[in-house]
Amino acid sequence: MLSLYLRLIGARIRSQMQYKLSFWLELVGFALSSGLEFVALAILVGTFHSVGGWSLAEVGVLYGLSSISFGLAEMVSRGFDAPFELMMQRGSFDGVLTRPLGSFFQIMTSEFQLRRLGRSTQGALVFLYACRHLAIHWTLARLILMPLTLLSGMVVYMALIVIGATICFWTIKTPEVINIFTFGGDTLVSYPLSIYNGLIRNIFLWVVPVGFVNYPAALLLLQRSDPYGLPATAAWAAPLVATVFFAAAGLFWRVGVSKYTSTGS
């Protein structure tokens, strides 16, 4: 399965590389988009010196962790986005169902957007810059926590993209509202979760666990405490939370596939 995945993805990357100028322009476009968004955030936090008691460098840790994860998730799972939507509208999902492979796997490999690394790269630069300006005490455990956190974040965002796509089985169109949780979630968790009201905090921690993408890990790295009592050690629970959420999304996908009725002629 893995070798098949790599083969299919390899083909997608080669096909994108045929249009080199387009590829680089889009990569730069994505990096610049998230870059200028960060500049706006930095100017705002700089003007007011801190947000909810967090300095700009501390916010940079939050921002960097979420951006890296979100960019990676978009890179691997945008097959569930526009290409899948088009498939639903044309009725060509029928073809997917006849092939001897899981539909989830086929849709995921139908697209691989290397250019989304623009966002991740920009996020990584912010994260490194922030770390240089903070006296983070790097222990072995914390070094291990970082890849786990990024991977969990990526899985949470992927699950959201899958959920958005699954709604297509009923509505034929990916609802715009899912942007609230993907793009909106990424923007929301770029600031400390403690600045929001209880409703938003609880939704983004326990219903749509985007808050787990970066907040507990940042608490742990920066040795801060959450004013509402979320322990920093919750950072270690992020992989579990992400797995449960992704499993739920996978289950939802199965229900969607079973409800699929073809469109088209």
Added chain:
Amino acid sequence: MEFPGSTATGISLLSAVRMPINLRLYYEIAIRAFRRASVYRAAYVAGILTNAFFAALRCFVYLAVYHAGTSVAGFSPNDAITYTWLTQALISIGAGWLAWDLMQTIRSGDVITDLSRPWSFYGYWLSRSLGERCFNLLLRGSVTYLIGFLFFAARLPHLTEALAFVVAIGLALLVSFAYGFIVNLTAFWLIDNTGVMLIANIVLTFFSGFLLPLAFFPPWLRQVALLLPFQAITSLPAEIWLGHLTGAAVWRAFAVQAGWALVLMLLAIRMLHFAMRKVVIQGG
């Protein structure tokens, strides 16, 4: 009526760029675009929810950075909240992102049909855009703002400010349309201009004051922003709504907007001429 479409030579295409004075036609195009936009109820409900969510999110950020009673760069906390809801409401007129529909017709080759029709190509897309955006402003924009008014006490302007705002919005629509048209037109040269559109989009949202009021920018960056056309789309109408611009400053804002509307429109039409001479159209 002579229909120059079938031969589609350079000459007949160029004649399509000229502006025939037939306001009735453009009015009908705009009305149809208005009605078309009104049909997609799920789309605008989703749009309102998304805009309201982002506005609320930014308000929480502002509430967290402002300390009670303070005013920063001429913005009180209520100004910042009002500004946020207003700019989210203005997304529907092109403050937040560029429309892609013209680019898609260029990429598919359908553009040739529109070019060969006996109307002004620029006028056709302008009417379409105005019709659609007026609907979005009236429904999507005002409902979004109403939410801000009810839950975050976003400000309502006085009558004179509101009237000036309406004028400013009209001019902003012309500027944002012309900019979008120019960016979409690059598809004639670059078959895949997604990257250019992404970059053009973020430049618009950043320098128009959509992401952050220009008042918060460091002085040198604000100077740059004030030299660019984008403030005419978001920042100037918003400052009028906030009551930050009064008297002569309002007239100056109108002049800046009208100047940019004219310059960008001429540039867009010039570029269209140029595209007609140089370019091979896709499809068949």
